[in-house]
Amino acid sequence: MKNPIENLNKIFDSRIRLGIMSALMVNDEVNFNDLKELIQVTDGNLASHLKTLEENAYVDVKKGFIGRKTNTTYAVTKAGEKAFKAHLQALEEMIKGMG
Amino acid sequence: MKNPIENLNKIFDSRIRLGIMSALMVNDEVNFNDLKELIQVTDGNLASHLKTLEENAYVDVKKGFIGRKTNTTYAVTKAGEKAFKAHLQALEEMIKGMG
DNA sequence: TATTATTACTTTGAATTACAAAGTACTTCT
């Protein structure tokens, strides 16, 4: 038997970061408030998890406008997509290893 | 879009507890040292994560012997199996939600 | 024009969690 968790990415241990990534994998971009609504976190908390993802270059920020209102949207980077897919792969292997 | 993480079990956010559960799902029972080897944790750390799982009634302890040596083995409970399967289900739904 | 609201944060502080290391009790092997 081999270590079932060695290929899991520590960044994605956090359910909130998992949720963010999974939302960003589906949609080309998602704005701050929609993410907040979706994942049910406080804005401060969301901002700090997004920051962690940004620091790891898994997520990009795009500051824009809807009409005249500020609208910050987030999107996964290539690296983020790759890392997340690898994590899912590791999860699948862990589950498969369970026959 | 619905919250992708609401059905994830918080107990299984921890990679180590995930690893323990996944090892116990495959094998009817696994002893302390094999788990330690497999998951690569210190014994104190392993013991405390096992305790968390025991407290949640996801895991049972069986104290026995191999010859004359003490041998403590761990096994998933019915409840643990159910909870873990539900968690995996939630993960799968999260991934599937990603098309 | 004043004020209230909204967006997207940052900062602060507290609580929780995780971890390694050391200590313990019991047994077994040499």
Place this chain on the structure above:
DNA sequence: AGAAGTACTTTGTAATTCAAAGTAATAATA
């Protein structure tokens, strides 16, 4: 007798997580 193994518990620290409050900029409302 002494060393080693098993399965812990305890201790202390570090890291993580979180809510709440504060902030700055703009926009909507009265």
